[in-house]
Amino acid sequence: MANLVIAEHDHGSLKSATLNVISAAVAIGGDVHVLVAGTNASAAAAAAAQVVGVSKVLLADGPAHARLLTENAAAQVVAVAAGYSHILAPATAYGKSVAPRVAALLDKAQISDIIKVVDADTFQRPIYAGNAYATVKSSDSIKVLTVRGTAFNAAANSGGSGAVESITVVNDSGLSSFVSAEITKSERPELTAAKIIVSGGRGLGSGDKYREVLTPLADKLNAAMGASRAAVDAGFVPNDYQVGQTGKIVAPDLYIAVGISGAIQHLAGMKDSKVIVAINKDPDAPIFSVADYGLVGDLFEVVPQLAAAL
Amino acid sequence: MKILVPVKRVVDYNVKVRVKPDNSGVDIANVKMSMNPFCEIAIEEAVRLREKGAATEVVAVSAGVLQCQETLRNAMAIGADRAILIETDVELQPLAVAKLLKAIVDKEQPGLVILGKQAIDDDANQTGQMLAALLGWGQATFASKVEVNGNTATVTREVDGGLETISLKLPAIITTDLRLNEPRYATLPNIMKAKKKQLDNVKPAELGVDVTPRLTTLKVEEPPKRQGGVKVADVAALIDKLKNEAKVI
Numbered sequence: 001m002a003n004l005v006i007a008e009h010d011h012g013s014l015k016s017a018t019l020n021v022i023s024a025a026v027a028i029g030g031d032v033h034v035l036v037a038g039t040n041a042s043a044a045a046a047a048a049a050q051v052v053g054v055s056k057v058l059l060a061d062g063p064a065h066a067r068l069l070t071e072n073a074a075a076q077v078v079a080v081a082a083g084y085s086h087i088l089a090p091a092t093a094y095g096k097s098v099a100p101r102v103a104a105l106l107d108k109a110q111i112s113d114i115i116k117v118v119d120a121d122t123f124q125r126p127i128y129a130g131n132a133y134a135t136v137k138s139s140d141s142i143k144v145l146t147v148r149g150t151a152f153n154a155a156a157n158s159g160g161s162g163a164v165e166s167i168t169v170v171n172d173s174g175l176s177s178f179v180s181a182e183i184t185k186s187e188r189p190e191l192t193a194a195k196i197i198v199s200g201g202r203g204l205g206s207g208d209k210y211r212e213v214l215t216p217l218a219d220k221l222n223a224a225m226g227a228s229r230a231a232v233d234a235g236f237v238p239n240d241y242q243v244g245q246t247g248k249i250v251a252p253d254l255y256i257a258v259g260i261s262g263a264i265q266h267l268a269g270m271k272d273s274k275v276i277v278a279i280n281k282d283p284d285a286p287i288f289s290v291a292d293y294g295l296v297g298d299l300f301e302v303v304p305q306l307a308a309a310l
Numbered sequence: 311m312k313i314l315v316p317v318k319r320v321v322d323y324n325v326k327v328r329v330k331p332d333n334s335g336v337d338i339a340n341v342k343m344s345m346n347p348f349c350e351i352a353i354e355e356a357v358r359l360r361e362k363g364a365a366t367e368v369v370a371v372s373a374g375v376l377q378c379q380e381t382l383r384n385a386m387a388i389g390a391d392r393a394i395l396i397e398t399d400v401e402l403q404p405l406a407v408a409k410l411l412k413a414i415v416d417k418e419q420p421g422l423v424i425l426g427k428q429a430i431d432d433d434a435n436q437t438g439q440m441l442a443a444l445l446g447w448g449q450a451t452f453a454s455k456v457e458v459n460g461n462t463a464t465v466t467r468e469v470d471g472g473l474e475t476i477s478l479k480l481p482a483i484i485t486t487d488l489r490l491n492e493p494r495y496a497t498l499p500n501i502m503k504a505k506k507k508q509l510d511n512v513k514p515a516e517l518g519v520d521v522t523p524r525l526t527t528l529k530v531e532e533p534p535k536r537q538g539g540v541k542v543a544d545v546a547a548l549i550d551k552l553k554n555e556a557k558v559i
Contacts, residue, residue, distance in 0.1 A: 069476070070439075071448055093469040096435050097451045100404070104440035109405050109524035112434045122528065127432055128327045132336050135528045175448030176478050179464060183472035190471075196558070221559065239454070239468050239489060246488050248470075254558040264326070271536050275556045277548065283541075292539035293551050305545040310559070 001030030006089040009044035017090035019154035039066040049162035062169030067178035074101035091146040103144035115151035130268040150251035194224035201228040203259020207236040244269035262287030311421035317349040348426025354493040357389030386504035387496035406521035408440035413517035438485035
């Protein structure tokens, strides 16, 4: 039995989600190989070879992977798929685009967003926005899986000794091409990897207030900043701030929800956080039913006090 | 150009689902069913493209039980021109749905297929990508903006950390994210008109597709409940708890 992990990377380094997927592959058992499909990506491949648990890294280094286009990535995975019992990808925008394409090309089912490995054929995954957990068994010879990063610890990124093997790169499919990207530049930790998250909701009233009130607190805690769907829909912050069922799934050590009422769809994205703090003026807000520590009060007074006292 | 829009009938997003006591699934008897919200966005986008002159016909298609006809009538009330139901009582998994849709695409020859990124019941997020694979077409998932120009579609996608714009050679697959558009309400005259629109019925066997499930659900459970904690009196008490009890700062 051997597992192939589809690495998410930026050519120069591995994205942290890849480390969680490697842990899931280790939990399944058997050899763990990592596929790095990129351009001038030997640094990412070298990083993958250092991860504890990885025995081999397949490096597909060529122009077809310069923009990490889904069609080329999926074709690359299929080219090396024979001989693997499991193919795993992170449940990120990238992994969710590539993995089902791979599965269909192989005529296999895919199991999305696994949160637990029961055995080599059986996995647990959330359905209905996390309101139920399904245990699913696959009868396919190759299991194609996407992995929810917050459900598995990150594998140690040094101390491993995998071998890097270069493989033949697929041709560009010509089906799609890159035009442009607007990636939010931030000094802050990435939302899905942050230890502490300060998150704001509609209670902040405006984008200006969101930044004015929450930034000093996030700075003090070296926290990532998130938001509820209501705050995103109201235009306070860009889409990629959104925590929730249709946004990012997070599980930091500390999640501070400010002016967030706690809609089910938001709770689905953060209820696995270790410690949840809620600050809201409405004592009946549903967020208090999941918060370890609730503070009922005016966020415009309480949050600056908190930032000042830290 | 014809646009095909697959739509799914799911438990309404306002319904709080309950796990059955025997852990065989969730209880969907007598609960309100609606069109999956992401599919509604897909229909709306297709209708807008037709209204702008970028498309000539919008065909809605659904796979499942006979009651999916209601979902298709709803799609036609939003503006789809006609609809196709692939009727079956078998539990359909994404790969099977993708194969059924491929058979419909082979027949209808659309220039574009727009789907919701995921259904809010099984949360799989697979069907569009699988259909693209089976057809050998390009794909743009998580679309927040779509422009069609002749033989290409330019699609802005919501990716981790921001937005990415790609160009797709048509025919192609697009899956919708939440912020692509706000679907219109179906007006009463349009609901009435939709009742007269063409709705064809086919069976998986007629399409030559094997829909046997590959995955077996062994059990469905309630997720572990998170217990609410305590309310603290003020900021000083909160900091004390975080430092000395939870030890997270």
